[in-house]
Amino acid sequence: MKVLATPLSLFLLLCFAIGSEALPAISARQENDVGITVPQLIVEIGTDTFVDNTVTAELTIQNPSDVEITIDHITASAGLDGVIYASIDQSFSSFVIPAASSASSGAIPNIPLVQGLSASLSIVGLNLDIINANVTLRSGTTSGSGGVADTISNYAQAGVTTEWTFIS
Ligand SMILES: *[C@@H]1O[C@H](CO)[C@@H](O)[C@H](O)[C@H]1NC(C)=O
Numbered sequence: 001m002k003v004l005a006t007p008l009s010l011f012l013l014l015c016f017a018i019g020s021e022a023l024p025a026i027s028a029r030q031e032n033d034v035g036i037t038v039p040q041l042i043v044e045i046g047t048d049t050f051v052d053n054t055v056t057a058e059l060t061i062q063n064p065s066d067v068e069i070t071i072d073h074i075t076a077s078a079g080l081d082g083v084i085y086a087s088i089d090q091s092f093s094s095f096v097i098p099a100a101s102s103a104s105s106g107a108i109p110n111i112p113l114v115q116g117l118s119a120s121l122s123i124v125g126l127n128l129d130i131i132n133a134n135v136t137l138r139s140g141t142t143s144g145s146g147g148v149a150d151t152i153s154n155y156a157q158a159g160v161t162t163e164w165t166f167i168s
Contacts, residue, residue: 028132028154034139035064036152038130039102041078041160043086045124046167053113055086056167059105063097069150070141071095071105076133078160080123084131086111096144125164130157 040060049055063069071092079085090108097103113120133155138147 028156030155031151031153032155034069034137034150034152036069036135036155037062037064038157038160041128041130041162042165043128043162044107044165044167048110049113049117052110053117054110055113056107056109057086057088057111058107060102061095061097061105062102064100065139066099067140068099068142068147069097070138070144070147071097071135072138073136074105074133076155077131078128079131080126080129082131083115085113085115085120085123085128087114094144096141127159127162130155130160132156 038059039062042058044056044058046056059074061071072095073091074088075090076088077084077086078088088108088111090105092105095103095105133152135152135155137150137152139150141147
């Protein structure tokens with residue numbers, strides 16, 4: 001105890017504590033020059049959920065920029081407390097978000113519950129975290145055409161407002 005109380009030991013402990021917090025951020029640097037956010041996530045639990053452990057989700061994305069953007073592809077992991085419960089890997093043919101507006105992805109079906117159904121029941125009703133997402137998009141599109149290719153990588157957002165619905 002006496003050894004631990006020396007200033008050097010405290011300094012080393014502090015370095016360790018800060019270092020362990022900082023590591024994930026360094027290995028997964030976020031690039032999000034468009035500044036998108038996800039104001040809402042809708043998760044639909046249907047009869048399929050109980051058959052093949054999948055859910056349907058719908059993402060609303062906010063585009064704060066002054067040009068239209070078009071989202072072409074999203075890979076994302078969502079969950080809680082660092083545990084991934086669902087993985088999305090989806091291409092879009094027409095996910096256009098006007099300047100300074102938000103738009104919905106539409107239904108994204110067949111999203112696997114990677115922890116299985118019973119382990120996932122504990123998160124039903126809670127606001128999920130986007131743990132990591134990579135987005136391929138085009139910036140400055142005109143009704144979804146043209147634009148400049150851009151990517152958002154390692155996007156994370158804690159506590160996304162999540163609406164849970166049950167479809168029978
Ligand atoms: C996003 O890309 C990074 C590499 O830049 C990768 O480590 C990460 O797993 C990807 N995220 C998803 C959800 O695929």
